[in-house]
Every structure is written in structure tokens, then in C-alpha cells.
Amino acid sequence: MTNFISLLASVLAVFFVLIPHELAHAFIAYKNGDGTAKMYGRLTLNPIKHLDPIGIVLCIFTGFGWAKPVPINPYNFRRYRVGLFTTAIAGVVTNYIIAFIAYPLCLVLGNIALSAITANTALYYFVEFFYLMFYLIYLYSISVFVFNLLPLYPLDGFRVVESVTREVNPVRRFLKTYGYYILIILVIESFFCDILMRITGLSVIKYFDILGFYVQWFAKNIIGFPITAIWDAIFGYPITWPV
Numbered sequence: 001m002t003n004f005i006s007l008l009a010s011v012l013a014v015f016f017v018l019i020p021h022e023l024a025h026a027f028i029a030y031k032n033g034d035g036t037a038k039m040y041g042r043l044t045l046n047p048i049k050h051l052d053p054i055g056i057v058l059c060i061f062t063g064f065g066w067a068k069p070v071p072i073n074p075y076n077f078r079r080y081r082v083g084l085f086t087t088a089i090a091g092v093v094t095n096y097i098i099a100f101i102a103y104p105l106c107l108v109l110g111n112i113a114l115s116a117i118t119a120n121t122a123l124y125y126f127v128e129f130f131y132l133m134f135y136l137i138y139l140y141s142i143s144v145f146v147f148n149l150l151p152l153y154p155l156d157g158f159r160v161v162e163s164v165t166r167e168v169n170p171v172r173r174f175l176k177t178y179g180y181y182i183l184i185i186l187v188i189e190s191f192f193c194d195i196l197m198r199i200t201g202l203s204v205i206k207y208f209d210i211l212g213f214y215v216q217w218f219a220k221n222i223i224g225f226p227i228t229a230i231w232d233a234i235f236g237y238p239i240t241w242p243v
Contacts, residue, residue, distance in 0.1 A: 005129050007060075013136035014059045015047055017144055018067040020098060021091035022050040025070040028090040032083035034076035042070050058187070059140060061194075066147075069154055081163050088159030092145045099141035099224070104231045105134040111235070142219040142227075147211075153179035186211040 023045060026037035041049050055066035077083025109131035117124045149157040153176045165172045193209035196202075206213060 005125065006132060009129055009133040010060045010136055013133055013140050014056055015051075016133075016137050017095060017098065017140040018055070018059065019045055019047050019050050020094050021144065021148075022067045022070050024090040024094040025072070025087055029070065029072045029077075029083070029087045032087060033078040034073050034083065034087075036073045036076065037070045040071050058191075059144070066144075066155075084159060085163035088156045088163060091156055092148050095141040095145045095148075096223070099138045099145070100227050102134045102138040102141065103227050104235070106131060106138060107231060107235050109134065138224075138227075139219075142224045143215050145223050146215045146218045150183070151175055151179070152183045153177075155179075155183070 022042065026042040029037050030043060037043055050067045052066060052068045055068075059066075072087060074080055074084045074087075077087075109127055117127060148155050149160070151157040151161045158175055158179055161172055161175060167173075190209050190211040193205050193212065197205040197209075
């Protein structure tokens with residue numbers, strides 16, 4: 001029962017994180033004058049239009065992943081650099097807002113609701129499901145925020161670099177030429193480190209997981225810290241995380 005609840009909560013959390021992320025890209029691009037995403041049917045909450053199978057699986061099991069890139073034509077933007085920059089950060093800004101909303105819901109459900117309900121009842125499992133789902137929405141949101149701001153093509157971080165540099169910039173050209181391959185290597189290395197850790201049970205392996213360690217450390221200690229600090233101060237106690 002617990003495994004089913006965890007899997008279902010994880011799948012729904014991915015939908016709540018990745019779909020608004022891509023919709024935000026499409027919406028801001030449209031507002032900047034580019035109707036390409038709308039023409040391809042991406043200005044929608046329909047998950048079929050946005051989700052990438054590999055990105056979904058990675059997000060469910062590792063906490064970071066991606067959806068189908070939103071097609072844009074930056075030359076349609078009324079102001080090229082402004083349009084490129086605001087479209088690039090739209091997804092992660094949306095994820096940060098979602099994380100800010102999800103965290104206090106975890107506090108309420110985990111620290112208040114579950115403690116007041118008799119364990120192993122239908123109501124308990126119902127509340128536990130939403131508690132876990134909002135926890136994963138928070139966790140995935142800040143993780144996707146950090147992951148997508150890596151300055152590697154084709155992630156949002158590279159688009160930010162693109163918006164503030166000239167095309168002849170050597171760093172930008174390097175990131176565009178080799179960024180995809182670096183990203184693939186990092187993802188594969190992280191995947192195998194995760195498998196080894198599950199098989200051996202050696203927690204030290206996580207320090208060799210370059211991408212996973214980077215995403216988790218920055219997500220928890222840098223990106224997520226303002227959210228947890230604000231809400232913990234308001235409620236007077238930190239969240240009780242799911243095991």
C-alpha cells in the first residue's frame with residue numbers, strides 16, 4: 001500500500017512540476033511576441049503535449065528531469081534579449097512559486113493533520129498521500145530549478161547565457177557545442193551511481209554522483225533555504241519529512 005501511494009504521489013508530483021514549467025515558457029514567449037509555441041499546441045496544460053518519457057522517469061526516480069523543450073523563435077521577440085531571458089527563466093520561476101506554495105501544505109498535513117488522525121485508517125492514508133505528494137512537488141520543484149539553470153545546451157541556463165552574451169563569445173560557443181554531451185555524461189554517471197548505491201548500500205557513492213550531489217546540495221542549502229526559513233518561522237517548527 002505504501003509503495004503504491006509513493007509511486008502515485010511521485011507521478012502526480014512530476015505532472016505538477018514539469019507541465020507548469022513548460023507552459024510558462026510557452027506563455028512568456030507568446031507575450032514577448034513569438035507565437036511558435038502556441039502554433040505547436042504547447043500553450044496548454046495537456047500533459048501529452050509537454051511530457052518526455054525519459055525526463056519523466058528520471059524525475060520520478062532521481063528528483064531531476066525534463067519535459068519536451070518548448071519551440072520558440074527568438075527572432076520574433078519584440079525585444080530579442082529581454083524576450084530570450086524572460087522566456088528562459090519563466091519555467092524555473094514558476095517552479096519556485098510552486099515550491100513556495102507546496103512547502104507549507106507539507107507542514108500542515110505532516111505536522112498537524114497526520115498527528116491528529118488514527119494510524120492505518122482510510123483517512124490516514126488519504127492525508128498521507130497528499131502529504132507525500134506536496135513534499136515531492138516541493139522537492140522536485142527546487143531540484144528542477146537547480147538542474148535547469150545549468151549553463152549547458154539545451155537547458156534553460158544556456159538560454160540565459162545566450163541572452164546576455166554575443167554569438168561569437170567562446171564560452172557560449174563551447175557550451176552550445178559540447179553542453180549536450182556533457183549533460184548526457186552527467187545524467188548517465190548519476191544514473192549508475194544511483195544503481196550502485198542501491199545495490200551496495202554504500203552511502204559514500206553519492207559523493208561521486210556529480211550531478212545528483214550538485215542538484216541536491218544546491219536545492220536544499222541555497223534554493224530551498226529561503227522557502228523553509230520563511231515558513232518554518234511562520235509555523236514555528238520545521239517540516240517532518242516522509243521516510
